[in-house]
Amino acid sequence: MSPRNDDRGVSRADLDRLLRGEPVPEEPALTAFVLALKATASTPPPPPSAALEQVLRAGLPVRLGEHVPMGEHVPMGEHVPMGEHVPMGEHVPMGEHVPLSERLTVATRTRARRAVQAAAGIGLAAKITLGAGVAMASVTGAATIDAVPDAIQAPARSAVSGVVELVTGTPLDPLPGDAEDASTPGTGGTGGTDQSTPAPTSGSDNGRATRSQETTAPEHDEPTQDQTTERGTQGGNAPAAPPGATTSEEAKAGEGQPATRGRSEEAKPPQAKDPGKPAAPGGPAPGTPATPGKPAPGTPATPGKPAPGTPATPGKPAPGTPATPGKPAPGTPATPDKPAPGTPATPSKPASPGTAGPSNGTDGPAEQGASQGKGPGNRP
């Protein structure tokens, strides 16, 4: 049937009149139909549903964050939690108050649900990438955050160190466990490189103590002899660098032991040169630079066994304590038989590794350090 046939006999004017519901004498049948169809709209509407009746009676429930005009009636107790969708046909019961904590819980739950849905909606490759990223961030965070217990931090740090060294070729900070192993005198020389860098020298506790002491050190403008000595005896920090002396020079000079952190390049050559050269009981020759395998003369004793002459008391340097790095021990270790008067090693502040103080050269710890012969950055 063509449109021309469809339009047969229905003029445009009649069509408009018909559709408006006006009677058209030329089209009685169509007029009757249109009137009957229009009459269907005049029938009473069906009864509203319960939800619609509630809306018609009390208005819409007020949502959080929406502006309520002044003077408008807000039905009591009609609260809809933020972000919560009220399905059609449902309404919040009258007088039911939703506490704030529950609303926050609902909001948190909604966000978590959306996050899960978003994660579920991504592709497989994106999921793998996301999981790997989360795992990497977790391990890195566990390795770097001090608040993490050592039992967790040590393996995490080991993993991160391995990955970093594998990727960049640059080793990372020593493991706390390694530092703990190397906390014996003559091995743990860490200081001198950068005081702002945490130097895990002898376990985490000592390392933290060192850091806390370092933070207090810069109060003075010029490091005095006392201060340098103090630094040299605390936590293996190298003495204050003299003008022109670099930290690497300190390390190479053997003053205060490798002035690097961990497995730095400066600390390795002495190990390589004298890997198995034990420090003979009785100590090396005076003036021998303290290598990791060869503790310097006057290597302090362990906390429980302070060596005589160990410059342990801050502010009272032991004679012969190499106060100025860059000056290699010129064969002038402190006289072994001349300990610092009145300067017993305080057990509460043990002489930390890396102390380049003189020793009598007969200490067991020196031998221990020689036997270990490793810097603090050794790997397990």
Place this chain on the structure above:
Amino acid sequence: MIGTGDAGRPPTSGDDVISRAQAGSPEAFTQIYQELAGPVAAYVRSKGVPDPADVTSEVFLAVFTGIQRFSGTEVQLRSWVFTIAHRRVIDTWRRQGRGAGLSPYEPEEDTRTTPSAEDGALGNLGEERVHALLATLTDEQREVMTLRIVADLTVEQVAEVVGRRTGAVKALQRRALASLRRALEAEGVPL
């Protein structure tokens, strides 16, 4: 009447009904419902929805919950309400997985008695018969005729609701009227 399609018919309620409804006034909701519920229900029934009462309620709940986003005049409000009804009907049929339940009218299968000449006066066509006649139209024609006559929308408004051009709507209504006239003549309704 809210937003009738007739330009010459002055609206009986002002724009404040819309503003009060947007403020959440129950009285404004009731006024809108009373004026538009009948046409909306008739439109929903003409589409053959199984439960027109529920669908009508859903339409007005959607209207009232979304009226804050509406901006326009009363005429546009009427068109907007029927747009929601149109989409709600489509959603209803999609949920049920089938199309409109109207079957083509077969005069031979109609067992009802033919009204007498006295009873066949104008306007005596019952709603069921009207719907049976509507079933002879195509979906597009039925949609246009219902929106034009029941919803009392203009050609432009119908075009906006169904998403067609006005020329297409005019062509559809012409063909629909021609088809209805043929069906009425074949049925032999005394006029």
